[in-house]
Amino acid sequence: MADTGVPAGLALDPADRRPPYEQLKHRVLLGRADGTLPAGTRLPPVRRLAEALGLAANTVAKAYRELEAAGVIETRGRQGSFVRAADRTEDLAVQAARRYAEETAGLGLSAEQALELVSAQLRRAP
Structure with a gap:
């Protein structure tokens, strides 16, 4: 599924007796927990x-x-749906990282x- 832009961890198991929407919810939760869908990951439309x-x-x-509704993902209108962090601290860090990425891209930095x-600033941080 890699060429469709769909994360491999979202594949469903035909042998699983749970309804497909429950399997999909479980896959997203599992991916967030095991790091295959880290906070900030954009989910496919x-x-x-x-x-x-x-x-x-x-x-x-x-x-x-x-x-x-469970706070696992957030939808940002036309930007899409994104995996949220499991805790508030990580969620705030993802938001800060997004702002930093947008600002540095706006400055023309690679x-x-x-x-x-x-990285240099993090090494200097107390």
Whole structure:
């Protein structure tokens, strides 16, 4: 599924007796817990994921709605749905990292330059 832009960890198990939307919710929770879907990961749009998994769009939408209601993912309008951190501290760090990435990109810095700058600052931090 890599060429569809769908994270491999979201594949469903046909032998699993749970409904597909429950399996999908479980896969997202598992991915967040084991690091395969770290905080800030953009999830595929509902239709694309539904097509890749052979599901109805409403099935994926239901899973996304329930994950959002549980605070596991957040939807940012047209930007898409993103995995949230398991705790508030990590969530705030992801938000800060996003702001930093946007600002350094706006300054014309490459990702490598931005990473070097933040690494240097982290080494100097108390």
